[in-house]
Amino acid sequence: MLVNSKEILSEAKKGHYAIPHFNINNLEWAKYILEEMEQLQKPLILGVSEGACKYMGGWNVVSNLVRSLILDLSITIPVCLHVDHGTSFETCKAAIDAGFTSVMIDASKYSLEENIRITRQVVVYAQSRNVTVEAEIGHIGGTEDEITSSSTNARLEDCVKFVEQTGVDSLAPALGSVHGLYKAEPNLDFETMKQISDHLEIPLVLHGGTGIPDDQIEKAISCGINKININTELQIAWYDAVKEFIIEKNIYDPRKVIGSGEIALKEKVREKTEMFMNR
Numbered sequence: 001m002l003v004n005s006k007e008i009l010s011e012a013k014k015g016h017y018a019i020p021h022f023n024i025n026n027l028e029w030a031k032y033i034l035e036e037m038e039q040l041q042k043p044l045i046l047g048v049s050e051g052a053c054k055y056m057g058g059w060n061v062v063s064n065l066v067r068s069l070i071l072d073l074s075i076t077i078p079v080c081l082h083v084d085h086g087t088s089f090e091t092c093k094a095a096i097d098a099g100f101t102s103v104m105i106d107a108s109k110y111s112l113e114e115n116i117r118i119t120r121q122v123v124v125y126a127q128s129r130n131v132t133v134e135a136e137i138g139h140i141g142g143t144e145d146e147i148t149s150s151s152t153n154a155r156l157e158d159c160v161k162f163v164e165q166t167g168v169d170s171l172a173p174a175l176g177s178v179h180g181l182y183k184a185e186p187n188l189d190f191e192t193m194k195q196i197s198d199h200l201e202i203p204l205v206l207h208g209g210t211g212i213p214d215d216q217i218e219k220a221i222s223c224g225i226n227k228i229n230i231n232t233e234l235q236i237a238w239y240d241a242v243k244e245f246i247i248e249k250n251i252y253d254p255r256k257v258i259g260s261g262e263i264a265l266k267e268k269v270r271e272k273t274e275m276f277m278n279r
């Protein structure tokens with residue numbers, strides 16, 4: 001069943017756990033993740049970046065793909081189909097019009113005022129269509145979709161003002177996590193995370209979930225994180241398995257090549273979900 005993020009995230013907030021957001025890149029990833037989460041009987045957020053959308057052909061392709069998989073695989077868990085880091089109102093509108101149930105508008109590279117203005121525009125469009133909105137404040141650095149940027153941490157007073165003026169459903173404050181691989185041990189600002197959570201009613205989102213040690217994930221959840229985004233770690237798990245297959249076997253059937261990463265990807269999905277939700 002396709003849902004927006006409201007109910008699953010508010011349940012997570014009540015229960016003090018986090019919903020996994022897994023990025024998808026193609027048919028196989030969407031299928032493997034849906035199958036594994038159905039096995040686990042846990043709600044799921046499927047994240048689609050603009051780059052992944054372009055790769056797959058467009059928002060309509062992805063929306064119809066996920067809807068069809070849910071139908072044909074008889075998926076019964078709640079699935080939220082979410083835009084990851086939408087960079088403009090137009091992007092978010094196109095995804096909503098194609099049937100996405102949730103969007104992230106990421107106007108964090110602009111001034112606070114401009115971020116508020118663009119985010120509010122998305123919220124107004126989304127709300128009347130029962131679509132939920134996530135936004136980013138401060139700036140989460142690192143590398144995603146081959147774009148590298150540096151980080152700026154979020155400030156409590158900006159978060160409070162931002163949420164009041166935009167009406168977003170969830171917020172991703174930049175607090176030291178980065179996209180992609182960490183160059184050193186992650187250094188998250190848990191104190192500000194807790195303060196932001198205490199001042200806001202809405203769930204908080206942690207981006208850059210790859211490479212954050214389990215104890216820091218636990219701490220982040222206890223400081224108010226209810227959604228954790230994972231992308232790179234799934235890519236690496238899949239890639240390592242596929243690389244071994246290609247080196248060892250002389251098989252060129254693309255279904256076998258891509259499928260050789262299925263078990264590793266599913267194991268990673270399970271490991272992360274159990275870590276985030278079984279608490």
Ligand code: 13P
Pocket residue numbers: 023047084085178179180181206207208209210229230231232233
């Ligand atoms: P990682 O690639 O570091 O797991 O981050 C994923 C993410 O935050 C997607 O928005």
